[in-house]
Structure formats: structure tokens, C-alpha cells
Amino acid sequence: MTGKSRSCFFLNRRQSTLLFLLVSLVILAGITVAGVLLEEQAAVTDFTRTNLAPGRAFWFGTDWMGRDMFIRTIAGLSLSIRIGVLTAAVSAAAALVLGTAAATLGRRADSVISWCIDLVMGIPHILLVMLISIACGRGFAGVVAGVSLSHWPSLARVIRGEVLQLRNTPYILVAEKLGVSKLQIAGRHMLPHLFPQFLTGLILLFPHAILHEASVTFLGFGLSSEQPAIGVILSESMQYLTTGRWWLALFPGLSLVLVVGLFALLGERVRYLLDPSSVHE
Amino acid sequence: MKHRLQFAAKKILRMALLLLGVSVVTFLLMSASPLDPLQTNVGQVALGTMSQEQVEHLEAYWGVDTPPLERYAGWLTDLLHGDMGTSLLYRQPVTTVIWQRLSSSLLLLLTAWILSGVLGLLMGMAAGACRGRWPDKLIRGWCLLISSTPAFWLAILLLLVFSVWLGWLPVGLSVPVGMESGMVSVADRLQHAILPALTLSITGVANMALHTREKMIDVLESDYVLFAKARGESMKSVVWRHGLRGVALPAITLQAGSVSEIIGGSVLVEQVFSYPGLGQAAVTAGLGSDLPLLMSITLITSAMVFGGNLAADLLYGVVDPKIRRRAAK
Amino acid sequence: MEKEKNRETILDIRHVSIYFTRYERGIRRRKLPVIRDLDLRVHPGEVVAVVGASGSGKSLLAHGILGILPYNSRMEGEMFYRGEPLTKERAEKLRGRQIALIPQGVTYLDPLMKVGEQLCRGRKDEETVRRCREVLDRYGLGPETEGLYPFELSGGMARRVLIASAVMDKPDLIIADEPTPGLDVGAARRILGHFRELARGGAGVLFITHDLGLALTIADRVAVFYAGETIEEALAADFEDPERLRHPFTKALFRAMPVHGFAPIQGSQPYPGTVSSGCPFAGQCQACQEACVSTEHIPVRQIRGGLVRCLYPEEGNV
Numbered sequence: 001m002t003g004k005s006r007s008c009f010f011l012n013r014r015q016s017t018l019l020f021l022l023v024s025l026v027i028l029a030g031i032t033v034a035g036v037l038l039e040e041q042a043a044v045t046d047f048t049r050t051n052l053a054p055g056r057a058f059w060f061g062t063d064w065m066g067r068d069m070f071i072r073t074i075a076g077l078s079l080s081i082r083i084g085v086l087t088a089a090v091s092a093a094a095a096l097v098l099g100t101a102a103a104t105l106g107r108r109a110d111s112v113i114s115w116c117i118d119l120v121m122g123i124p125h126i127l128l129v130m131l132i133s134i135a136c137g138r139g140f141a142g143v144v145a146g147v148s149l150s151h152w153p154s155l156a157r158v159i160r161g162e163v164l165q166l167r168n169t170p171y172i173l174v175a176e177k178l179g180v181s182k183l184q185i186a187g188r189h190m191l192p193h194l195f196p197q198f199l200t201g202l203i204l205l206f207p208h209a210i211l212h213e214a215s216v217t218f219l220g221f222g223l224s225s226e227q228p229a230i231g232v233i234l235s236e237s238m239q240y241l242t243t244g245r246w247w248l249a250l251f252p253g254l255s256l257v258l259v260v261g262l263f264a265l266l267g268e269r270v271r272y273l274l275d276p277s278s279v280h281e
Numbered sequence: 282m283k284h285r286l287q288f289a290a291k292k293i294l295r296m297a298l299l300l301l302g303v304s305v306v307t308f309l310l311m312s313a314s315p316l317d318p319l320q321t322n323v324g325q326v327a328l329g330t331m332s333q334e335q336v337e338h339l340e341a342y343w344g345v346d347t348p349p350l351e352r353y354a355g356w357l358t359d360l361l362h363g364d365m366g367t368s369l370l371y372r373q374p375v376t377t378v379i380w381q382r383l384s385s386s387l388l389l390l391l392t393a394w395i396l397s398g399v400l401g402l403l404m405g406m407a408a409g410a411c412r413g414r415w416p417d418k419l420i421r422g423w424c425l426l427i428s429s430t431p432a433f434w435l436a437i438l439l440l441l442v443f444s445v446w447l448g449w450l451p452v453g454l455s456v457p458v459g460m461e462s463g464m465v466s467v468a469d470r471l472q473h474a475i476l477p478a479l480t481l482s483i484t485g486v487a488n489m490a491l492h493t494r495e496k497m498i499d500v501l502e503s504d505y506v507l508f509a510k511a512r513g514e515s516m517k518s519v520v521w522r523h524g525l526r527g528v529a530l531p532a533i534t535l536q537a538g539s540v541s542e543i544i545g546g547s548v549l550v551e552q553v554f555s556y557p558g559l560g561q562a563a564v565t566a567g568l569g570s571d572l573p574l575l576m577s578i579t580l581i582t583s584a585m586v587f588g589g590n591l592a593a594d595l596l597y598g599v600v601d602p603k604i605r606r607r608a609a610k
Numbered sequence: 611m612e613k614e615k616n617r618e619t620i621l622d623i624r625h626v627s628i629y630f631t632r633y634e635r636g637i638r639r640r641k642l643p644v645i646r647d648l649d650l651r652v653h654p655g656e657v658v659a660v661v662g663a664s665g666s667g668k669s670l671l672a673h674g675i676l677g678i679l680p681y682n683s684r685m686e687g688e689m690f691y692r693g694e695p696l697t698k699e700r701a702e703k704l705r706g707r708q709i710a711l712i713p714q715g716v717t718y719l720d721p722l723m724k725v726g727e728q729l730c731r732g733r734k735d736e737e738t739v740r741r742c743r744e745v746l747d748r749y750g751l752g753p754e755t756e757g758l759y760p761f762e763l764s765g766g767m768a769r770r771v772l773i774a775s776a777v778m779d780k781p782d783l784i785i786a787d788e789p790t791p792g793l794d795v796g797a798a799r800r801i802l803g804h805f806r807e808l809a810r811g812g813a814g815v816l817f818i819t820h821d822l823g824l825a826l827t828i829a830d831r832v833a834v835f836y837a838g839e840t841i842e843e844a845l846a847a848d849f850e851d852p853e854r855l856r857h858p859f860t861k862a863l864f865r866a867m868p869v870h871g872f873a874p875i876q877g878s879q880p881y882p883g884t885v886s887s888g889c890p891f892a893g894q895c896q897a898c899q900e901a902c903v904s905t906e907h908i909p910v911r912q913i914r915g916g917l918v919r920c921l922y923p924e925e926g927n928v
Binding site for chain 2: 131
């Protein structure tokens with residue numbers, strides 16, 4: 001055991017990257033589970049302890065209804081992560097399907113899908129999420145639909161480019177000439193190349209998805225005010241800023257930044273690990 | 282030259298088609314909404330107390346009784362005549378509302394757009410040139426932090442620090458309360474625009490900086506920079522003569538692409554600072570199901586995004602020597 | 611006497627090694643020697659050719675002399691320029707002025723900058739502009755060349771532009787790194803003629819190439835590179851008779867030349883860094899003995915006025 005921990009001090013960049021991946025995954029999973037378990041407790045009001053500044057008993061303070069802001073924040077983060085994972089997964093799947101379809105189904109499909117990508121990217125992101133959320137009647141369904149349906153274009157474009165490039169590489173062309181079936185080419189020759197791009201794209205979608213969920217909820221188009229979402233917490237805190245209750249805005253926001261940052265770092269590190277040119281560093 | 286004009290015409294046609302698509306999508310989304318504009322704006326209780334006639338009148342006003350296709354066709358024909366309809370919430374012509382809002386937003390958007398672009402470019406160049414050393418780590422860390430920060434929270438934070446604690450800048454509104462908008466001095470307007478513009482500029486930096494850094498590293502690892510160094514050019518000369526040149530072309534595309542981000546950010550930031558701009562109007566229109574206003578705002582902002590991309594495409598042709606020389610032939 | 615000799619040599623390279631670090635199989639880090647224990651001297655008025663297969667680390671030698679190695683590499687050993695140590699700082703001052711590089715091709719020109727601007731290195735004074743025009747003229751390039759972008763140059767023009775930009779400041783040491791690939795024999799000869807001319811003017815020329823035949827047309831001395839090591843340094847005249855050559859690889863190389871029978875060399879050269887001890891040529895050598903593999907470091911020996919890194923140079927003529 002001691003030998004193992006001692007060797008930690010001499011980790012090279014790749015080993016420390018792997019360690020970082022593991023630790024951050026554990027942290028994120030921990031927050032998610034804790035938030036689910038604490039959801040009931042986050043809504044508990046107690047008017048004997050309203051508006052307390054952060055202290056030993058309540059790390060993040062309490063609000064005007066005496067709710068523990070720390071527990072509310074954890075519950076909110078958990079909700080954000082769950083929505084983020086769900087929407088990013090849907091977006092990435094859509095991107096994979098549409099990107100591959102654009103690159104393989106002929107010119108007409110390509111121009112239709114490319115046109116759709118341009119269209120979706122032409123509407124400012126927040127506005128599009130707002131519009132889709134309105135179409136779904138706002139709330140949980142609205143925000144999930146809004147974020148999932150607006151985040152696929154950039155990744156779809158990357159995948160389309162990648163598949164187009166792969167299709168014209170000599171070894172794929174040779175495989176085609178040799179009569180290898182399309183399914184086999186896709187599975188054995190294209191997927192291994194696409195996978196790193198797709199995985200990093202997927203992980204880097206999380207931060208965007210989480211931030212847009214919080215933003216849209218903050219504006220009032222997302223989760224309803226009964227839910228302990230970070231967007232709701234921050235939107236409520238706006239009313240108490242001028243009266244000096246800074247902790248209502250500071251800590252929940254900061255925690256969100258940390259979680260999103262962790263996801264972003266995760267994506268960057270995974271990209272580093274999967275990047276063949278990083279062997280030289 | 283003819284080639285260039287053809288290229289521009291093609292791009293403009295495509296842009297017009299995309300804008301038509303945007304309007305269709307926006308309209309479909311809005312009319313698919315299960316939210317009843319009467320209930321959200323007038324209220325369930327008030328509706329209950331109204332007579333059938335009054336309710337019908339309201340329904341006609343909010344356009345609930347008109348079939349969607351007819352409504353869209355009507356809206357489109359009006360638009361082609363230069364009429365964007367009447368805002369249901371503001372009870373003013375949409376063109377008037379948009380013009381007012383846009384004129385106050387434009388200051389914000391332009392400042393933030395230019396500032397974040399230039400700052401991002403410089404930061405990216407510095408990080409790329411100092412690859413692996415502390416300025417690079419600092420800038421990369423900063424960009425990571427900024428891109429993980431929701432724009433509205435940063436706005437709240439700045440509001441807390443500069444307006445509530447330090448009291449240097451006003452809390453909100455681009456116009457002091459109770460003053461006629463015509464009476465507001467330029468200084469007042471500027472004072473109210475500082476924090477929103479600052480927030481937007483800060484959040485817009487990350488993308489440009491990180492992409493420019495990558496490109497800068499590519500340039501510095503290129504054969505031609507190796508040769509420039511071998512010929513005795515200093516690092517400074519390499520960065521400014523070769524680096525800037527190599528980084529400039531992708532930066533044009535990036536800067537055009539950031540229009541959408543800046544507008545999106547302005548929606549949030551204007552909401553926090555209660556800055557009466559286009560973004561705030563969009564939120565109000567969205568919450569109040571003001572279809573004509575929201576459609577026009579979406580259309581205008583999309584036109585700005587597409588316009589930015591078009592400008593970048595055309596500018597590219599002027600700046601890139603390969604395209605320029607080919608066009609000259 | 612020793613001092614006198616030092617002043618004569620322009621470039622003196624002693625026991626230089628260049629390493630790369632890289633990752634292997636996921637997470638293991640490794641130091642990879644690309645050039646090992648290199649010795650080389652260049653005198654005024656002399657053309658020294660360094661001949662080795664592609665990928666044998668020849669280009670890194672040029673970059674090492676100029677102090678522009680990539681960030682993930684390290685150099686050990688000593689270098690002297692005109693008798694004084696050639697440190698990184700000194701190289702930075704000398705390069706472009708006294709030491710010039712002639713690179714391989716058009717990718718070494720900034721694709722977004724006009725030729726004239728690149729030649730002038732940002733200086734716009736009359737003297738620089740005049741010299742720029744002069745040097746272009748010397749290589750048969752008209753003044754209109756200044757206004758062209760690299761993508762508008764033909765292969766031969768690009769090569770002449772590169773030479774022009776290297777010699778604009780009349781350097782004493784010229785390092786030409788594979789300057790002729792893709793050119794036909796006539797054009798290559800013409801380019802090489804320019805090098806001879808520069809040497810006649812008193813400069814030392816280090817000519818790095820993979821083409822032994824081409825090297826012999828202009829070089830005074832030839833250093834043969836094998837798997838990151840110099841295995842022989844011979845006079846160009848030695849190549850007239852294979853019996854005068856010292857190392858089995860050089861002899862094999864000689865026989866592989868089209869004019870000497872085109873005999874292929876069996877096996878392939880090991881990648882740099884894969885041979886940790888013994889003679890790197892052992893796997894391909896027909897005269898290989900047990901000691902060739904077991905001796906950890908094979909020293910350089912002086913024989914018949916040349917240098918050789920071989921334990922049994924006399925027996926090498928199988």
C-alpha cells in the first residue's frame with residue numbers, strides 16, 4: 001500500500017491523467033447520488049432559522065424560508081448533472097446518426113442535413129432553447145427537449161467531416177474494392193477512428209448542456225420553481241442581492257462552475273489521452 | 282470579379298432561404314405550444330370573470346382563433362411589405378419596439394463583440410507563443426473557468442461586487458427610474474452599459490483564445506517558422522510577422538461565429554441588469570407568448586448571425602492571398 | 611599548433627547526441643536517442659556531405675547546430691564555431707547571419723507572405739531591399755519574384771528563393787538540408803553548383819542528403835550516417851575504389867549505387883533508439899562477429915586518413 005502511494009509522487013503525465021479521470025468521475029457520481037437522496041430534505045422549510053449567513057451549521061447559509069442552501073445546492077447540482085447527461089446523450093446520438101447519414105447517404109441527404117445544421121446554428125442558442133421549451137409547454141420536458149434538440153449540430157458537422165474524410169482514405173477504398181461489406185467497413189474500419197472524436201465530443205457537450213439548462217431555467221423557461229434547480233436558486237437570489245444576502249447567489253453559482261469545469265477538464269483530458277500525437281509530449 | 286459576385290449572390294440566396302426556414306421553425310414551435318396566451322397574460326381568475334364576448338375579443342387579439350397556416354401566411358405577406366405586425370404585450374408596432382431595443386443593445390453587442398475578439402486573439406497568441414509555460418497555463422485555466430461559468434452568474438457576481446458592495450455603478454436599468462428616455466444623458470447610458478458590456482466581453486473571450494492558441498502552436502511548429510528562426514528572426518518577429526498572419530484567417534471565421542454566442546449571452550445579461558435591450562424583450566415576449574414580437578426578434582438575430590458569416594466569407598476572399606490571386610486572374 | 615588548427619575549422623562537433631522523449635504503450639515514458647555520439651568537422655572552402663537514409667536523424671543535426679530543436683528534445687555533447695563553444699545563445703545570434711540553413715522545400719516559406727518580405731525579414735530600409743534584389747538576381751530571379759506568394763513559385767524557383775534567402779548575409783557556414791528532392795538531375799546539379807561556388811568564396815558547406823551519388827559530385831568529404839551514428843568519415847576520393855573504404859556499410863552502399871552494380875543491401879536499418887548496445891549494423895553485416903554484438907560501445911578509429919566506427923574494418927571487404 002505504501003509502495004503504491006509513494007509511486008503516486010512520480011506519476012508521469014498520462015498516469016496522472018488517468019488518476020484525475022477516476023477521481024473526478026467518483027466526485028461527480030457522488031454528487032449525483034447524494035443529490036437524489038437529499039431531494040426531500042432540500043425542500044424542508046424551517047422558519048426558526050431563516051436568512052442565516054454561512055457558518056458551521058449551515059455551510060452555504062439558509063434562505064428566507066429557512067432552507068439549507070448547501071443541501072439545496074447539492075440537490076440542484078445533482079439535477080443539473082442528470083439533465084446534462086440525458087440531454088448530452090440524446091444530442092450526441094442525434095449528431096452521430098445525422099453526421100453519418102449526411103456523409104454516406106448521398107448528395108441530397110447531405111445538402112438537406114447540412115442545411116438543417118446551418119439553420120439550427122443560425123438561431124442564437126438560448127433563443128432556440130427558449131422556443132423549443134415554449135413549444136413543449138416549458139417545465140422539465142421543455143428544458144430537456146430544448147437542450148437536446150439544439151446541441152447536436154456542431155458535433156454532427158465534425159462527424160460528417162470525419163466520415164467523409166475516412167471514406168476517401170485508401171484503405172477504406174481498397175476494402176470496398178475487395179468486397180468487404182458496408183457494415184463491416186463501418187464497424188471495423190470507421191468506428192475505431194470515429195470513437196475518440198465522438199467520445200470527446202460527447203463529454204464536451206455536458207458543460208454546454210448543463211449551462212444552457214441552468215440559463216434557461218434562470219430565465220423562467222425551464223424547471224419549475226418548486227424544483228431545487230441551480231437556475232431557480234439563482235433567479236430567486238436576485239431579489240435578495242441588494243439586501244446583502246450574497247451567499248444565496250455566490251455558493252450555488254460557484255458550485256455549478258466547479259461541476260461544469262470538472263466536466264470540461266474531463267473532456268480535455270480524455271481528448272489528450274486519445275490523441276495519438278500526445279505520445280511525444 | 283464576376284466569380285466573386287456569383288459567390289456572393291449564391292451566399293445571399295442561401296441566407297434568405299435559411300431565414301425563411303428560421304421563420305417557419307419559429308412559427309411552428311410557437312404554435313405547437315400548449316401554453317394558452319390568454320391564461321398566461323390575463324390570468325385564470327380574470328378570465329373567469331369576463332363575459333363570453335370579452336373572451337372572444339381577447340382571443341381574436343391574441344390570434345388564438347385563427348388557423349396557424351393562415352396566420353403564418355398573413356404574417357409573411359405583411360413582413361414582405363415591411364410590416365412586422367403589432368407587439369401584443371407592448372401594444373406598439375413590432376418595428377418600433379425592435380428599433381428602440383436594438384439601438385440600446387447594439388452598443389452592448391458591438392463593444393463586447395470587438396473587445397472579446399481582440400482580447401481573445403491576443404490571449405490566444407500569447408498562450409500559443411508561451412506554450413507550456415506559466416502564461417499559457419494561466420490563460421488556459423482562465424478560459425476553462427470562464428467557459429464553465431454561466432454568463433448570468435458572472436453578471437450577478439459583478440453586480441454584487443461593483444454595485445452592491447462598492448456602489449460604483451448603478452444596479453440596473455439603462456435609464457434612471459422616472460426619467461423620460463429622451464432626457465437621459467449619454468453619460469448615464471454609458472454608465473449603465475459598463476457592467477453588461479464587461480460581462481459579455483469576459484465570457485466571449487474563451488473560444489477565440491483557445492482556438493487561436495491551437496492555431497498559433499500549429500504555426501510555431503511549422504516548417505516556415507523553423508526556417509524563419511534559422512534565418513535569425515527573433516521570437517517577437519516570428520510571433521507578430523508569421524504568427525499573426527497565420528492566426529488571422531481562422532480568427533475571422535471564429536469572430537463571425539461568435540455573433541450567435543454574444544447575442545445569446547446578451548439575453549441573459551440584459552435580464553440580470555434589467556437592461557432594456559433586445560434580449561430582455563425576447564424573454565418578455567417568450568414568457569408572455571407574444572408571437573409577432575418573438576418571431577421578429579428571432580428573425581433579426583438570425584439575420585445578424587447569418588450576416589456575420591456572410592461577411593466573414595466575403596472578407597476571407599479579400600484577405601486570403603490564394604483566393605485573391607485566383608479571383609484577379 | 612592545436613590552437614592554429616582550431617581557428618581553421620569553422621564547425622567542430624564533438625560527441626553530440628540528441629534525444630527525444632515519448633510515450634509508449636499508453637503510460638510509459640521513454641528517452642529516444644536519435645543521434646548518438648556524433649563527431650564532425652567543417653573547414654573553410656570545404657563541402658562536407660552527411661549521407662544517411664531517410665529517418666536517420668540527419669535533419670535534427672542541422673536543427674541542433676542552429677539551436678532550433680523542437681521542445682521535446684534534448685542535446686548533449688559539445689559544438690564549437692570558429693573555436694568557441696556554440697551555445698544556444700550564441701547560435702541564436704549567429705544564425706541567419708554567419709550560419710545559414712537551406713531547407714528542403716517550399717513548405718519552409720510562409721504561405722501568407724510575399725517572397726520579398728520574407729527575404730527582408732521585416733526590414734524595409736533601402737540597403738536591405740537592394741541586397742534582396744541583388745541576391746535574387748544572382749540566382750536568376752527577376753524583381754517580380756518579390757511580389758509573388760510561395761504558392762505561385764515553381765519547384766525550382768522556390769529552391770532558388772530558399773538559397774537566396776540563406777546566403778543574403780554572406781554566411782561562413784551553410785547547412786543545406788536535403789535541398790534537391792524532386793528536382794531532375796540537371797536542376798539538382800545546378801543547385802549543387804551554387805554550393806561549390808559558395809565554398810570557393812571561403813564558406814564551409816554542410817550538405818545533408820540521402821543520395822550518395824549526388825553527394826559525391828560536389829563533396830570533399832563524406833560522413834556516413836547509420837541509425838543515428840556516424841559510422842565512417844571518408845574523403846570523396848576514397849569512393850573511387852571500394853578497397854579504400856573502411857566500413858562494411860559504406861562498402862555496401864557503394865555497391866548499391868547504380869553505376870557500381872545496383873546490389874541491394876540485405877535487411878533494413880534499425881530505427882533510431884532501438885539498438886542499445888553493440889554495432890547497429892550487426893544485423894545486416896556479412897562480416898559480423900560475436901564481439902560486434904557484445905561490445906557495448908564501439909569506438910571511432912582513425913584509418914588511412916579517415917574515421918571509422920567498426921571493430922574489424924580490415925575484414926570488412928567480404
